[in-house]
Amino acid sequence: xxxxxxxxxxxxxxxxxxxxxxxxxxxxxxxxxxxxxxxxxxxxxxxxxxxxxxxxxxxxxxxxxxxxxxxxxxxxxxxxxxxxxxxxxxxxxxxxxxxxxxxxxxxxxxxxxxxxxxxxxxxxxxxxxxxxxxxxxxxxxxxxxxxxxxxxxxxxxxxxxxxxxxxxxxxxxxxxxxxxxxxxxxxxxxxxxxxxxxxxxxxxxxxxxxxxxxxxxxxxxxxxxxxxxxxxxxxxxxxxxxxxxxxxxxxxxxxxxxxxxxxxxxxxxxxxxxxxxxxxxxxxxxxxxxxxxxxxxxxxxxxxxxxxxxxxxxxxxxxxxxxxxxxxxxxxxxxxxxxxxx
Numbered sequence: 513x514x515x516x517x518x519x520x521x522x523x524x525x526x527x528x529x530x531x532x533x534x535x536x537x538x539x540x541x542x543x544x545x546x547x548x549x550x551x552x553x554x555x556x557x558x559x560x561x562x563x564x565x566x567x568x569x570x571x572x573x574x575x576x577x578x579x580x581x582x583x584x585x586x587x588x589x590x591x592x593x594x595x596x597x598x599x600x601x602x603x604x605x606x607x608x609x610x611x612x613x614x615x616x617x618x619x620x621x622x623x624x625x626x627x628x629x630x631x632x633x634x635x636x637x638x639x640x641x642x643x644x645x646x647x648x649x650x651x652x653x654x655x656x657x658x659x660x661x662x663x664x665x666x667x668x669x670x671x672x673x674x675x676x677x678x679x680x681x682x683x684x685x686x687x688x689x690x691x692x693x694x695x696x697x698x699x700x701x702x703x704x705x706x707x708x709x710x711x712x713x714x715x716x717x718x719x720x721x722x723x724x725x726x727x728x729x730x731x732x733x734x735x736x737x738x739x740x741x742x743x744x745x746x747x748x749x750x751x752x753x754x755x756x757x758x759x760x761x762x763x764x765x766x767x768x769x770x771x772x773x774x775x776x777x778x779x780x781x782x783x784x785x786x787x788x789x790x791x792x793x794x795x796x797x798x799x800x801x802x803x804x805x806x807x808x809x810x811x812x813x814x815x816x817x818x819x820x821x822x823x824x825x826x827x828x829x830x831x832x833x834x835x836x837x838x839x840x841x842x843x844x845x846x847x848x849x850x851x852x853x854x
Contacts, residue, residue, distance in 0.1 A: 701742030
């Protein structure tokens with residue numbers, strides 16, 4: 513099922529597409545290949561939309577928070593907005609703090625209309641052609657993203673691609689989750705988070721990782737025992753002070769790499785991925801944007817769990833690298849499995 517969503521500032525038309533599995537419903541858009549709405553049942557069977565978003569494509573275009581969008585070719589940050597590949601220097605736009613590159617901008621994938629390659633009752637595949645030099649990256653790339661609502665209340669996101677030159681493939685989905693419902697922003701930091709990660713990668717004041725892998729032991733970064741996201745978020749620890757809360761990459765040590773739960777509704781969400789890292793972001797830069805249904809998204813109204821390669825990995829060769837050789841197929845999957853606690 514599809515419906516007209518609106519016209520973008522560049523004159524292109526955006527549409528919404530609905531998929532379902534009998535228990536859950538997802539509404540997605542060809543704009544940014546994004547998740548616009550995601551309806552999940554609570555312990556009483558009541559459905560709620562658990563992702564933040566906007567009512568119009570213009571708001572998604574203008575907003576700087578990437579709500580629901582697919583981010584690439586490289587998600588997160590690259591220090592100095594530059595990297596070297598095969599001995600060649602590549603300079604990207606400095607769209608973050610005047611020095612670094614964030615989410616491959618400013619020509620973001622979130623503002624582009626993706627092709628709809630296939631649509632069934634429970635799945636949709638979007639594709640995008642990214643030409644050589646696009647966003648500053650080498651090679652002509654064909655990129656595909658598939659969303660599937662599987663049985664067992666699972667949303668599976670599959671990323672695939674191929675390029676005619678060695679290039680960078682590092683995609684994520686930037687949804688902000690609030691399992692209490694997107695219209696209950698005051699409850700977002702009450703969500704309980706569990707992560708088995710043993711270390712995180714601390715960043716400097718410009719949110720660029722320093723190259724260190726630091727133990728979570730004895731810090732506010734330790735989620736190995738379940739705790740509310742907001743419990744330690746304002747502790748006087750340097751990583752939290754520098755980022756204004758949680759905005760840090762953690763190792764993916766085991767799957768599920770994160771389990772999120774909402775005590776009020778009983779909704780749970782387990783995240784599994786084949787990526788080496790995951791960014792925990794507590795919505796520190798949300799600042800009262802008027803979202804879907806007229807809801808004001810205040811600071812920390814949602815939480816992002818972005819599966820990824822480590823930020824700035826291109827400049828730290830000792831870390832797993834998001835480099836895909838020419839002609840080699842890229843494939844990555846992330847699963848969000850929703851459940852209910854009694």
